[in-house]
Amino acid sequence: xxxxNGKKILVIEDEKPMLDAISDTLKQNQFSVLTADNGKxxxxxxxxxxxxxxxxxxxxPKMDGLTMLETLRSDSWGNGVPVIIxxxxxxxxxxxxxxILEHKPAFYLIxxxxxxxxxxxxxxxxxxx
Amino acid sequence: MPDLNxxxxxxxxxxxVILFPEAILIVDPFGNVINVDQQALKMFxxxxxxxxxxxxxxDLIVEQDKLYVEQTFQKILVEGHISDLQCNATKKDGTYLRxxxxxTLFIDKLGTSKEITVVVHDITPHLxxxxxxxxxxxxxxxxxxxxxxxxxxWDIITNKFHWTDEMYKLFSLEPQKILVDNDTLIEKAQxxxxxxxxxxxxxxxxxxxxxxxxxxxxxxxxxxQWLHVTSKTFYDAAHKPxxxxxxxxxxxxxxxIDEVKTQFLSLASHQMRGPLTTINxxxxxxxxxxxxxxxxxxKKYIQELYNAxxxxxxxxxxxxxxxxxxxxxxxxxxxxxxxxxIAKRVLEDYERTIAEKKINFKETYAEQLPEIxxxxxxxxxxxHELIANAVNYTPPEGTIAMNISIDPKRANxxxxxxxxxxxxxxxxxxxxxxxxxxxxxxAKTKVMGGTGLGxxxxxxxxxxxxxxIWFSSEENKGxxxxxxxxxxxxxxxxxxxxx
Numbered sequence: 001x002x003x004x005n006g007k008k009i010l011v012i013e014d015e016k017p018m019l020d021a022i023s024d025t026l027k028q029n030q031f032s033v034l035t036a037d038n039g040k041x042x043x044x045x046x047x048x049x050x051x052x053x054x055x056x057x058x059x060x061p062k063m064d065g066l067t068m069l070e071t072l073r074s075d076s077w078g079n080g081v082p083v084i085i086x087x088x089x090x091x092x093x094x095x096x097x098x099x100i101l102e103h104k105p106a107f108y109l110i111x112x113x114x115x116x117x118x119x120x121x122x123x124x125x126x127x128x129x
Numbered sequence: 130m131p132d133l134n135x136x137x138x139x140x141x142x143x144x145x146v147i148l149f150p151e152a153i154l155i156v157d158p159f160g161n162v163i164n165v166d167q168q169a170l171k172m173f174x175x176x177x178x179x180x181x182x183x184x185x186x187x188d189l190i191v192e193q194d195k196l197y198v199e200q201t202f203q204k205i206l207v208e209g210h211i212s213d214l215q216c217n218a219t220k221k222d223g224t225y226l227r228x229x230x231x232x233t234l235f236i237d238k239l240g241t242s243k244e245i246t247v248v249v250h251d252i253t254p255h256l257x258x259x260x261x262x263x264x265x266x267x268x269x270x271x272x273x274x275x276x277x278x279x280x281x282x283w284d285i286i287t288n289k290f291h292w293t294d295e296m297y298k299l300f301s302l303e304p305q306k307i308l309v310d311n312d313t314l315i316e317k318a319q320x321x322x323x324x325x326x327x328x329x330x331x332x333x334x335x336x337x338x339x340x341x342x343x344x345x346x347x348x349x350x351x352x353x354q355w356l357h358v359t360s361k362t363f364y365d366a367a368h369k370p371x372x373x374x375x376x377x378x379x380x381x382x383x384x385x386i387d388e389v390k391t392q393f394l395s396l397a398s399h400q401m402r403g404p405l406t407t408i409n410x411x412x413x414x415x416x417x418x419x420x421x422x423x424x425x426x427x428k429k430y431i432q433e434l435y436n437a438x439x440x441x442x443x444x445x446x447x448x449x450x451x452x453x454x455x456x457x458x459x460x461x462x463x464x465x466x467x468x469x470x471i472a473k474r475v476l477e478d479y480e481r482t483i484a485e486k487k488i489n490f491k492e493t494y495a496e497q498l499p500e501i502x503x504x505x506x507x508x509x510x511x512x513h514e515l516i517a518n519a520v521n522y523t524p525p526e527g528t529i530a531m532n533i534s535i536d537p538k539r540a541n542x543x544x545x546x547x548x549x550x551x552x553x554x555x556x557x558x559x560x561x562x563x564x565x566x567x568x569x570x571x572a573k574t575k576v577m578g579g580t581g582l583g584x585x586x587x588x589x590x591x592x593x594x595x596x597x598i599w600f601s602s603e604e605n606k607g608x609x610x611x612x613x614x615x616x617x618x619x620x621x622x623x624x625x626x627x628x
Binding site: 015017018021022024025088089110111112113115116117 | 405417442
């Protein structure tokens, strides 16, 4: 393996500073990182590359995160892949997200409340690393 | 008949105690004035004795009343007395005075000489007082109409109600056309608010005052109107309620503004989270990684920026919680939880600060506590706010004790008590502790970054879930906060709509 831990993470996030911070941190933690800045491209990339885990933003152009997740869950591979929703929407205050979270392996983190370190820990926990 | 000698004594001004402003005149049976007192001279506009003594008393009376007064006076000679003969009299300057006359006949011992003592009571001011009252009432009615403000009174003893015209109008009723009572209020209120009115009346009777916002539906426009009602109760010496008065005010517009304001706050807080995330993550990367060329003091500056940014995140989170609770949009999903487990989980977030400040934190949990049924996020928030307050407002090396038990006074209720040896709350600030954005005067100088929202949030949550919060505190000694929270949430239906 080319200096990575063998796990491939797809980060779908439209805000460049956040996307950069996450992908840099993941790379430093030996993950392979794929990125997309909208839900549509993220979905295509996911089906093509079959990453081990998706980090998914909600508010994005072209296709928002929730629509993308629903589309993903209808795919035979996409049905089982773990997804961590990274958003600044308070999921406790949003019934839509709450109902999505009841689907398959999906977790949520509120961006402003978590450190990059905590995101990495969560990924490792979900992937049993 | 009284003796004439008595009559002379009456006129002796030096002996007369003027408690009341009546004037006294002594007239002969034909009405000619024999003598007057000082008060009479004054009452008729500053007459001199020469101007009245020897003249006819009836000349003081206006033409229209003269004949009637003269005839009535004749009665005195027969019956010995008349009282409250009302007429208009003329003053020296030509203005009128409304007079109430009483007359008593005095006869000397031989029965030959007769005199009549006339007592004149100036009732002009009474009339104008009445008119003043009428004028004040008119002004009040106008003001109430402009302000959409009604007032009401309840005579509890007779169970009689008085509503001002504007009160009737607020409820879309024709003023003073129907009899009203407390049931009228209940009947007009929106179904969900009927119980609240009953509670309001009970509270007003018991506590001496009450405040309530409730909704009615306008029968014509079908629009919901918000009314704000206040009350004050008056009691007798035995604390039996006698009378209740109050106001009703249309606050629909204020409620609308309030809602828009809260929505704005919610939106703004969400929007702030994005840039804050970027600041935090970049600061974290700078601090955690070996960035080349970063000196120790530069790292310290970045740490300060990071700390400040994290404080804004906390404030933003509190503001969001408040706005969701106030807008009634906070989801409430009760589940069975272990109080002690949740408390411990929340406590983990504060372990570092507790260790850094060398605080002695004691936890005690009563044995075999049943599970609580409530919303996880809201329960965690209660613990967060209470523990954060205790930790933040206790100086280094202080003590904090958290005790979770069954409330000995309330049925099926837990009692959470958190006491600290902290700064305490000054007596003068204590009643405002649960108000929004309130921070105690001593807290502001000692701890940076408090939002003044924590206890307000706990209060709002307990309003949704059912439960109470109270405290005891002494400045520089510490505070104990108590939360009584039921095993199962009360008013399940009100969880969605807080307002």
